[in-house]
Each structure stands twice: as structure tokens, then as C-alpha cells.
Amino acid sequence: MREKTQRALLTTVLILGAIVMFFPFLWTLSTSFSSGAGLDATPQLIPDQPSFSAYQTLFSELPFARIIVNSLGLAAATAVFQLITSSMAAYAFSRLPFRGRGAVFAVYLATMMIPIQVLIVPLFVQMRDLGLVDTYLGVLLPGVASAFGVFLLRQAMNGVPRELDEAATLDGAGHFRIFGTVVLPLVGPALATLAVFSFMNSWNGFLWPLIILRSAELxxxxxxxxxLQGQYTTQWDVMMAGSVVSILPMLAIYLFAQRYVIQGVASSGIK
Known part of the structure; x- marks a missing residue:
């Protein structure tokens, strides 16, 4: 009886927490369908007269389709580059013995504690000297490597039995073949986790694109x-429509990859 009571209490707390977490998204979606909604409008979760006018305004008065393509392209490219660089570095730290490996890895991880605000000026100077200001490449380059990604994948690769490497070596395989055909397939959940995290960070990135980009089409x-906040200060329905559009890709990716994310985090030992 006591166990059932505790389970019922825990279930109730989880349901209430889920409602609290979900309410802002529901409010955003509802406001986006409320034509002319503002701060002085009567709060309604279900609009009396749902309308797509906010979305029409969003795509007719702004090049929003181009903006979405920009974000998708940069986020996808960032995810691909981070998967490549992080997996290769993680394999080196996990499988290749060299002097000072632990110290180098510790220093590399220490860079995670440096806030991006500290790096903005030197990064901008580098991009300016390379002629990459106001270019996609200028936005992309600082994010092609990830210390967190290396840590995540190294932890996952450390869980792959070394006996598999030894068996592949006896068959004549080198490090590149072991890396591509033995280790990577066994850390698939960790790779999916890193892909989701890197895509999400690039998709939501604001400060660095704000500094490096100048052209409206980029x-x-x-x-x-x-x-939108400056152009449509009182048109909250338009702002919420933009927020809904920004949420949908991340929601779809998370729903598709949540199982792999959970497996990847669990296998890497991150709590």
C-alpha cells in the first residue's frame, strides 16, 4: 500500500511538472494563431477565431524561408564537422598511446570553462584578417571543433572492448580501418547525441552570428x-509565429533521436 501511494505521488508530481514545462509552448502556439494578439489581449489558450495571418505576415514581409535555410545549412554543417573532428580526436585520446596524453586531454577539456564572450574579440580579429566577416564560413569555422564532443565520444570509445581492436589488428587492420569499421559503429548512440547537441547549439546560436554577419540575406x-521584436513590438502573434517556426525543427529532431540521446548519455557516464 505504501509503495502504491509513493508511486501515485511521484506520478502526480511528474504530471504537474510536465504541465508546467509544456505550458509556455502551448501559450506560444496559441498566441501565434490569435490575430492581432498583444500584451493587452485577453489571455486565451484556445483562440476564438484562429488565423494564419501571423504566419502570412512572417513569410510575406520577411525573407523567412531564406533565413530558415541559412540556419538549417549552418546547423547541419556544424554537426557534420563536429562529428568528424570530435570522433577522430576522441579515437586518438582513447586508443593511441602517446606521452602526455592525459595532460593534453585535461588542457583541452579546460577550454570548456572559457566563456564565448572572452573569445569574441580574438575570433573576430582572426575572421577579419582572413576576410571571412559577413560570410557563412566565418560563422562556421569557430564551431568545427568541440571539446564537449571529444569528451563525450572518448568516454563512449573507452567502453568499447580493446579485444576487438586486437582482433582487427590480427586481421591486418590499421588504425583508420579500426576507427571506421570497429569503433564508430559501436558508439552510434554517442554520435547521435553529439549530432543533436551540436545542431541545437548552432540552431540557437545568437551572439557569434550577430557579431560576424552584416547582410540581411545571411x-x-x-x-x-x-x-521581429523591434519591427513588430506590439504584434506578439507574429513574434510567436516566428518562435513556433524555430521550435519545430528541434522538436522533430529530438522526437526522432531521443532514444539515441538517452543511450549515448548513459553509455558515456554523463549524469
């Missing part, structure tokens, strides 16, 4: 949403 989604 803007990413967070910059466009920030611009």
Missing part, C-alpha cells in the same frame, strides 16, 4: 527573431 533564425 541572417540566421535567432537574429531574425530578435529583429
Amino acid at each position: 541572417k540566421t533564425l535567432p537574429l531574425a527573431l530578435a529583429g
Whole structure:
């Protein structure tokens, strides 16, 4: 009886927590379908007269389709580059013995404690000297490597039995073949986790694109949403429509990859 009571209490707490977490998204979606909604409008979770006018305004008065493509392209490219660089570095730290490996890895991880605000000026100077200001490549380059990604994948690769490497070596395989055909297939959940995290960070990135981009046609989604607040100060339905558009890709990716994310985090030992 006591166990059932505790389970019922825990279930109730989880349901209430889920409602609290879900309510802002429901409010955002509802406001986006409320034509002309503002701060002085009567709060309604279900609009009396649902309308797509906010979405029509969003795509007719702004190059929002181009903005979405910009963000998708940059986020996908960032995810691909981080998967490549992080997996190769993680294999080196996990499988290749060299002097000072632990110290180098510790120093590399220490870079995770440096806030991006500290690096903005030197990064901008580098991009300026390379002639990459106001270019997609200028936005992309600082994010092609990830210390967190290396740590995540190294932890996952450390869980792969070394006996598999030895068996592949006896068959004549080198490090590149072991890396591509033995280790990578066994850390698939960790790779999926890193892909989701890197895509999400690039998709939501605001400060660095704000510093490096100048042209309106190169803007990413967070910059466009920030611009909506100035252009449509009282048109909260338009702002919420933009927020809904920005949420949908991440929601779809998470629903598709949540199983792999949970497996990847669990196998890497991150709590």
C-alpha cells in the first residue's frame, strides 16, 4: 500500500511538472494563431477565431524561408564537422598511446570553462584578417571543433572492448580501418547525441552570428527573431509565429533521436 501511494505521488508530481514545462509552448502556439494578439489581449489558450495571418505576415514581409535555410545549412554543417573532428580526436585520446596524453586531454577539456564572450574579440580579429566577416564560413569555422564532443565520444570509445581492436589488428587492420569499421559503429548512440547537441547549439546560436554577419540575406533564425521584436513590438502573434517556426525543427529532431540521446548519455557516464 505504501509503495502504491509513493508511486501515485511521484506520478502526480511528474504530471504537474510536465504541465508546467509544456505550458509556455502551448501559450506560444496559441498566441501565434490569435490575430492581432498583444500584451493587452485577453489571455486565451484556445483562440476564438484562429488565423494564419501571423504566419502570412512572417513569410510575406520577411525573407523567412531564406533565413530558415541559412540556419538549417549552418546547423547541419556544424554537426557534420563536429562529428568528424570530435570522433577522430576522441579515437586518438582513447586508443593511441602517446606521452602526455592525459595532460593534453585535461588542457583541452579546460577550454570548456572559457566563456564565448572572452573569445569574441580574438575570433573576430582572426575572421577579419582572413576576410571571412559577413560570410557563412566565418560563422562556421569557430564551431568545427568541440571539446564537449571529444569528451563525450572518448568516454563512449573507452567502453568499447580493446579485444576487438586486437582482433582487427590480427586481421591486418590499421588504425583508420579500426576507427571506421570497429569503433564508430559501436558508439552510434554517442554520435547521435553529439549530432543533436551540436545542431541545437548552432540552431540557437545568437551572439557569434550577430557579431560576424552584416547582410540581411545571411541572417540566421535567432537574429531574425530578435529583429521581429523591434519591427513588430506590439504584434506578439507574429513574434510567436516566428518562435513556433524555430521550435519545430528541434522538436522533430529530438522526437526522432531521443532514444539515441538517452543511450549515448548513459553509455558515456554523463549524469
